[in-house]
Amino acid sequence: MGERIISLKGIKKSFFIGKPNELEVLHGIDLEVNKGEFVAVVGESGSGKSTLMNIIGVLDRQTDGKYILDGIDISKANDKQLSEIRNKKVGFVFQTFNLIGRQTAVKNVELPMLYKGVPKKERTKKAEELLEMVNMKDRMKHKPNELSGGQKQRVSIARAIANDPAIILADEPTGALDSQTSRTVMDIFHRLHKEHNKTIILITHNRDLAEECDRVITLKDGMITDEFEGGRLNGFS
Amino acid sequence: MAFLDNILLSLESLKSNKLRAILTMLGIIIGIGSVITINTVGVSLTSSVSSSMQSLGVTTITVQLTQKSEDDEKTNQDVQIKKFGDDTPGKDDLITDEMISSFRNDFNDKVQYIELSRSVGTGTIENYDDSSSTTSVNVTGVNDEYFDAEEVNIIYGRAIKNKKDNDKDICVVSNKFVEDALGKNSKDVIGKTVTITINDMPKTFFIAGVYEYEQETASTALNQEVTTSFYIPIKTARILNGDYAGYESFKVVSTAETDTSAFLNTIGDYFTNVYSRNDSWTASASSLESMLSKFTEIMSTISLAIAAIAAISLVVGGIGVMNIMLVSITERTKEIGTRKALGATNASIRWQFITESMVICLIGGIIGVVFGVTLGMIISNIIGFTAKPSISSIILALLFSLFIGVVFGYAPANKAAKLNPIDALRYE
Numbered sequence: 001m002g003e004r005i006i007s008l009k010g011i012k013k014s015f016f017i018g019k020p021n022e023l024e025v026l027h028g029i030d031l032e033v034n035k036g037e038f039v040a041v042v043g044e045s046g047s048g049k050s051t052l053m054n055i056i057g058v059l060d061r062q063t064d065g066k067y068i069l070d071g072i073d074i075s076k077a078n079d080k081q082l083s084e085i086r087n088k089k090v091g092f093v094f095q096t097f098n099l100i101g102r103q104t105a106v107k108n109v110e111l112p113m114l115y116k117g118v119p120k121k122e123r124t125k126k127a128e129e130l131l132e133m134v135n136m137k138d139r140m141k142h143k144p145n146e147l148s149g150g151q152k153q154r155v156s157i158a159r160a161i162a163n164d165p166a167i168i169l170a171d172e173p174t175g176a177l178d179s180q181t182s183r184t185v186m187d188i189f190h191r192l193h194k195e196h197n198k199t200i201i202l203i204t205h206n207r208d209l210a211e212e213c214d215r216v217i218t219l220k221d222g223m224i225t226d227e228f229e230g231g232r233l234n235g236f237s
Numbered sequence: 238m239a240f241l242d243n244i245l246l247s248l249e250s251l252k253s254n255k256l257r258a259i260l261t262m263l264g265i266i267i268g269i270g271s272v273i274t275i276n277t278v279g280v281s282l283t284s285s286v287s288s289s290m291q292s293l294g295v296t297t298i299t300v301q302l303t304q305k306s307e308d309d310e311k312t313n314q315d316v317q318i319k320k321f322g323d324d325t326p327g328k329d330d331l332i333t334d335e336m337i338s339s340f341r342n343d344f345n346d347k348v349q350y351i352e353l354s355r356s357v358g359t360g361t362i363e364n365y366d367d368s369s370s371t372t373s374v375n376v377t378g379v380n381d382e383y384f385d386a387e388e389v390n391i392i393y394g395r396a397i398k399n400k401k402d403n404d405k406d407i408c409v410v411s412n413k414f415v416e417d418a419l420g421k422n423s424k425d426v427i428g429k430t431v432t433i434t435i436n437d438m439p440k441t442f443f444i445a446g447v448y449e450y451e452q453e454t455a456s457t458a459l460n461q462e463v464t465t466s467f468y469i470p471i472k473t474a475r476i477l478n479g480d481y482a483g484y485e486s487f488k489v490v491s492t493a494e495t496d497t498s499a500f501l502n503t504i505g506d507y508f509t510n511v512y513s514r515n516d517s518w519t520a521s522a523s524s525l526e527s528m529l530s531k532f533t534e535i536m537s538t539i540s541l542a543i544a545a546i547a548a549i550s551l552v553v554g555g556i557g558v559m560n561i562m563l564v565s566i567t568e569r570t571k572e573i574g575t576r577k578a579l580g581a582t583n584a585s586i587r588w589q590f591i592t593e594s595m596v597i598c599l600i601g602g603i604i605g606v607v608f609g610v611t612l613g614m615i616i617s618n619i620i621g622f623t624a625k626p627s628i629s630s631i632i633l634a635l636l637f638s639l640f641i642g643v644v645f646g647y648a649p650a651n652k653a654a655k656l657n658p659i660d661a662l663r664y665e
Contacts, residue, residue, distance in 0.1 A: 059578060059658045080582055087580020098575040098662070102253045114242055115580040159579070 004068075005166050005199050006033040006056065011065035013051050013222075025051045027222045028065065033167070033201065038193045040202045040210035040230065043219035049203050050171070052219065056201060057092060057169045058085050070166040087115050091160030095172035097152040099144040105131060105155045106140045112162045123162075130158035134188055150181030157188055161198065168192065168200045174209060186212065243592035250565070250593060251600075261561045262601035264554025265641065269605025269634050270612070272547040276540060277613025277626045283536045285622040287529050296349075296493065297386070298501050298524045300508060301486040302326050305519050330518040331483030336511060343507070347495045350386035352488040354379045355474040360433035360440075360467055365420035372418035374410070374467035376435055378474020384409075384448075386490045389468075394427040394446030397470050404472035408442035411450040411465035423447040433467065435477065442469065489522075497524055551637070554601070555645040562594050562649035573653050574661025587654035594646025595639050602638030606631050 013026040025048045033039055043049045054060040055067065058074060067074045070089050077085060091112075092098075099108045106127045113123035131140050134154040144152055153173060160168050170189065174182035186209055192198040202213060210216045211230045218226035251258040341348055355378035361371045383389070384396040389409075397409055408431065412423045419426060424447075432441045450465050469477075491500050501522050508520035566573070573586060581589075610626045617624035 054659055057578070059662070080584075083577070083580055083582040086578060092578045094575075094662070098571065098578075100572055100575065102249050111576070112579045115576075115582075115585060117239075120242075163580075 002037075003035040004032060005035050005037075005070055006031065006201075007066075007068040008032070008056070009066045011052075011055060011062045011067060013048075013055060013060070014063045017063065024063075025222050026055075026062075029222075029224060031217065031224065033199060035166075035199055036193070036197045037215065038189070038200045038202070038213045040204060040213035040216045041219060042204060042207060042210045042216060047219045048222040049219055051222075053169060053171050053201075053203050056167070057090050058082050083115075087112060088163050089166040091163070091165040091168045093153070093156050093160045093168065093170040093173045095175040097144070097149075097156045097176075099152055099156060099159075101144050104141050104143055105136060105147070105158075108144070108155055109159045109162055111159060116163055126162065127158070130162060131155065134158045148181070149177050150184055153177060153181075153185050154188065157185070157192075161192065161196075166199060168198055170200065170202045172204055173202070174204065174206065182206075182209070240588075240592070243589055244596060246589060247593040247596040251597065257561060258597060258600075261557055261597055262604065264557040265551065265598050265601030265638055266554075266605040266608060268547055268551035268554045269602045269638055270608040271550065272544055273606050273609025273626070273631065273634055274612045274616065275543045275547070276630045277610055277624060278616050278620070279536055279540050280627045280630075281613070281617040281622045281624045282620070283533055284625050286532060296491045296495070296497050296524075297352075298489045298491065298497065298504055298522050299486060300332070300489060300504060300520050300522050302330065302332065302518050303521045305515075305517055326485065326518050328480070330515060331485060332487065332520060333483040336483075336508075337487060340504075340507065344500075344503075347491055347500055348489055349492045350382040350490040352380070352383045352386040352490060353471050353484060354383060354488075355471055355478065355484065357469070357474050357477050358435055359464070360435045362418045362431070362433045364418055372414060373464045374414060374433065375464055376433070376467045376469060376474070376477075378471040378477075379468050380471050383468075386488065390449040390451075391446045392449050393424045394444065396446055396448075397468060399470070402445070402470040402473075404470060404476055406440070406442045406473060407445040407470065409446040409448055409468040410444055412447050413450040413463060414465050414467070415447055440477070497526060501527065551641055555598075555641040558594055558597055558642065559645040559649060561597075562590060562646055563652070565593075566590065566649050566653045569653075570656065570661050570664040573656050574658050574664065577656070577658035578662060583654040586656075587650045590650030590653050591643060591646045594650065595642030598638040598642030598645075599635065602635045605638070606634055609634075 008029050008031040011026055011029040011031075012024060014022055014024045016022045029052060041049055041052065051060070055062050056069075058069065058077075061075065069085065072085060072089070074082075074085070099105075100111070106124060109127035109130055110123045113126060118126070128137075128140060131137055134157055136151060136154050136158065139147060139151060139155075144155070147155065157168075157173075160170075168189075173189075174185055177185060189200055189202065190212070193200055200213075202210070204210050213230045216226075216228055216230045217224055337351060337353075341351060357376040357378060360374045360376040362374070364370045364372055379397060381397055381399045384391065389396070391409070392412060394409070397407065410426075410431070415421055415423045415426050419431065426444050426447065429444055430441050431444055432439050434440070448468075450463070489504065491497055501524050504522040508522065512519040573581075576586060576589075610631070613626060614624035
């Protein structure tokens with residue numbers, strides 16, 4: 001077992017607290033992820049996947065329970081510290097890419113470094129390296145609307161790893177892509193996992209893609225109902 | 238996040254929506270532009286007026302008869318009623334030669350010249366080459382010091398001498414008059430006679446001297462036909478006018494080392510004292526300097542009033558900026574969510590949008606300044622003054638436009654900063 005990166009204990013999340021329509025979405029999640037693990041979270045719509053993802057990604061706070069990310073107790077952090085944690089510890093990859101349309105691929109990859117305060121020259125150099133790593137070197141000066149879905153997602157993966165975060169959080173990264181480009185994107189995740197020893201949490205509907213991961217966690221009605229070893233890789237071993 | 242990055246970000250976002258940015262700036266452009274236009278015209282006007290006044294001499298003090306105000310007369314109601322409506326000084330009210338000479342004795346060290354002049358009216362003479370056209374002159378009676386005080390340059394003959402000329406019919410004319418009306422060389426006319434018609438009465442004068450006519454800069458464009466001065470002895474002028482008593486006004490040129498404004502008050506007090514027993518008239522002193530400061534005061538009041546109106550248009554412009562910032566933030570909700578997910582703090586989001594609003598206003602301000610200075614210069618040139626845009630007011634205008642950017646950008650920027658990242662990310 002490696003170093004512990006994520007430790008969730010009895011995480012509960014309720015919405016509309018104190019109102020008649022108060023709703024508990026997560027009913028006490030216990031989850032531990034070690035450094036270098038590639039974990040898939042699967043579940044139907046409304047199972048609480050996204051809520052869990054938001055809590056793990058420090059976009060939202062749990063109502064109850066304890067969450068320790070890379071040694072930091074999230075419940076004790078203030079807003080500014082949460083921003084810093086998101087900036088340095090978490091790399092997001094979204095289903096809808098969420099690239100900033102006015103800016104070129106390089107500028108988009110530079111963004112997390114911009115908020116970290118990395119000097120301009122250094123962050124441009126790093127962004128170019130990262131884009132090269134995801135095979136986007138020839139499209140660096142292109143704006144998102146000049147890129148295909150798969151290319152956009154590669155840019156957003158490069159952006160996610162820009163600050164060398166503790167975890168990469170991918171929310172349905174292949175949800176908007178066809179199967180062939182999905183494959184390319186998944187291969188990049190595998191490479192990050194294998195070659196760069198990144199900790200990746202992948203949220204997906206796609207059972208086949210999930211089963212490629214080290215561990216598959218099934219969420220149902222706000223509870224972890226199943227957990228099994230994956231590791232079935234297509235052409236990647 | 239560095240300030241420069243924010244500026245680049247703002248420029249990028251403005252570039253992506255040029256038309257909207259320009260329309261938003263329009264309010265600021267018009268506001269700042271109108272302030273700068275008015276200011277440029279005002280400053281140009283003030284500086285040309287004051288420079289032409291200064292060239293006339295700030296050491297000159299004018300003593301003039303003025304009617305005593307009602308406040309002064311309140312102590313004596315009878316006199317006030319008796320004198321009501323009497324607005325020309327009587328013979329006994331005029332400033333006499335005795336008053337002037339005793340004043341001169343008292344302030345001999347401070348007075349350089351005392352300049353007396355008396356206008357007789359317009360004199361005309363038929364031109365030598367064409368009897369249907371005439372040349373006009375201003376017939377003015379002057380004392381000898383007048384020539385020194387006004388720096389009249391005698392080129393041939395001599396100036397008028399008080400003692401010698403007294404009430405003789407002699408004159409000093411301009412070289413231009415000699416050329417236009419007599420068609421002769423200036424040096425040949427000394428001692429000759431010239432007959433001019435004053436108030437339909439022909440009158441003959443001996444030419445004692447010829448002075449050099451100097452063009453006045455302000456009227457250069459219009460001086461096809463110039464009326465030059467035709468100087469005659471002051472006593473002769475008084476005889477022609479039919480009065481012998483004295484003067485309604487005279488000018489004092491103080492010595493260079495005299496503090497003009499202090500001397501002005503001294504003279505004022507002196508003549509107030511002299512006229513203390515006169516019920517309705519007194520003599521007051523004024524200088525171009527005091528007139529100049531009054532003029533400047535009026536100009537700055539006008540500028541202030543216009544600035545206040547322009548400030549209203551800037552506020553309207555600012556509201557326009559605020560409105561477009563709110564729209565822009567709503568449009569970019571998802572971007573804000575993404576930025577927050579990538580680690581942007583509330584403060585950096587707030588700064589991003591405040592900077593954007595400041596950049597809009599500053600660019601608007603710069604365009605407004607360029608527009609205003611250009612328009613101000615054009616107007617100043619049309620009026621006929623040298624345009625002088627004021628640097629301080631340009632800087633002030635730019636700072637003010639930045640201030641508007643901050644004031645009207647703050648609320649939208651704060652709204653953006655406080656967005657919940659999850660809601661913002663989910664926003665479609």
